[in-house]
Amino acid sequence: MRIVFMGPPGAGKGTQATRLGRDLAIPHLSTGEVLRDACQAGTKSGREAAAYIDAGKLVPDETVLDIVVNRLDQDDCETGFLFDGFPRTVSQAEVLDRLLGEKNLAVELVLELSIGTDELISRLLQRGRSDDTEEVIRERLQQYDALTKPVISYYHQRDLVETICGEGNPDEIFARIKVAVDKVGK
C-alpha cells in the first residue's frame, strides 16, 4: 500500500508512521529524519538544510526530492511505502504523482493527523529539538498553513484523505489509524 502521512509539526507523524510501517511491513521514509541525519553528518547539503530547519522554513524542493527519488528507486519500495513529512508543498505532491505515474502507481491513502494548536505547541516545547523553540514553532506552523494545508486539499479532490484525531495516547491513535487503513483494504 502507498500511504502518505500528513499533519502539523508535533502531530506525532513520526511515532505513528514508524509503527504503521512495521505493522504493514512496508518501508517508512521521514524526510525530516533524513535531513536531520544529513545535518548531523555535516555534509554540504546537510549544512544547507540546517539553516532552513533551524529557521522553521521548508527545505527547498530540490533537496527533498533528491532524497525521495533515491528512496523510491530501491527495490523494497515495490511493495508499498509510507511517507511522513512528504509531500509538504503542492509542487512536491505533483512530482510524486509524476514519479509514481511513470511506474503506473499512485498514492492510495492519505492519513491526516489532526490536533489542536495548544496541544501541538506544548508537545513541541517538551520535545525541545533545536527547531522547537517558540519562535521557530510559530514559523513552522505558518509554513504548514500556507504551504502544506493546500496539499491536503489537493488529495481531498481525489477523495484519498482520512482524518484521524491525533489526541490521546499513542495506542488509541494507532487503533484509529488501523481502522482507516483496513477500510481501504489490501
Ligand code: ATP
Ligand atoms: P512530527 O509530526 O514527526 O513531529 P515535524 O514537522 O516536527 O514532524 P519533520 O517532519 O521531521 O518534523 O520536519 C522537520 C523539518 O525538516 C521541517 O520543519 C522542514 O524544515 C524540513 N522538512 C522535512 N520534510 C520536508 C519537506 N518535504 N519539504 C521541505 N522541508 C522539509
Ligand code: MG
Ligand atoms: Mg517527524
